[in-house]
Amino acid sequence: MTNGVYVLAIWIKEDVGINVGALGRTDFVKGPYAYVGSAQGGLEKRLQRHFRKSKRKFWHIDYLLDCDSVKILEAFHKEARRTEECKVAQKISQTSLPVDGFGSSDCKCTSHLFKLKSYQILEKLMRETHMQSGSLVQ
Numbered sequence: 723m724t725n726g727v728y729v730l731a732i733w734i735k736e737d738v739g740i741n742v743g744a745l746g747r748t749d750f751v752k753g754p755y756a757y758v759g760s761a762q763g764g765l766e767k768r769l770q771r772h773f774r775k776s777k778r779k780f781w782h783i784d785y786l787l788d789c790d791s792v793k794i795l796e797a798f799h800k801e802a803r804r805t806e807e808c809k810v811a812q813k814i815s816q817t818s819l820p821v822d823g824f825g826s827s828d829c830k831c832t833s834h835l836f837k838l839k840s841y842q843i844l845e846k847l848m849r850e851t852h853m854q855s856g857s858l859v860q
Contacts, residue, residue: 726765727806728799729814729853730757730772730783731844735791742785745823750786754795754838756814757783757825760807769797782825782835795841798853807834810851817843 732755739749759781761768771777772787773794779785786792800806811826811834818836825834838844848855 724765724801725760725762725803726799727758727760727802727804727810727853728765728769728797729810729844729848730759730794731755731796731798731841732757732786733793733795734789735793738789738791740785740789742782742824743779744827745782748821748824750821751837752791754841754844755821756818756836756838756844757786758807758811758814758834758836759783759825760802760804762804765799765801769799772797782827786835796855798848798855800851800853810853811836813847813851814844817847 734750734752734755736752739747742748777784808829808831811831814836818838820833821835822833826832
């Protein structure tokens with residue numbers, strides 16, 4: 723099993739308000755987002771889980787992805803230790819707007835979900851952080 727860090731490129735097609743578990747109701751403006759996560763017990767299985775609609779809601783991202791207005795556009799990934807997750811989140815936060823508290827309840831980051839100014843900025847950041855696209859997810 724591969725341990726790693728991943729970034730989901732997400733598109734929200736309309737403004738929505740979603741109850742995000744313990745985080746509560748959160749409003750999302752339509753447009754591109756990036757979610758940073760890690761999988762230390764199987765990167766491929768974690769990514770496949772995110773692409774499934776039917777699953778038990780456990781993480782903040784599960785609530786967001788369950789919404790019909792939300793779609794994963796692409797998954798970037800690389801083999802890495804969990805500490806790399808926060809480094810990637812910090813890098814993305816420099817050019818985007820954090821959704822406060824989302825996906826970061828187990829670290830000191832402001833967020834692990836970011837509203838992007840453009841998808842092209844994310845693609846550039848993924849190249850800079852040596853993240854690969856595809857191959858693990860069908």
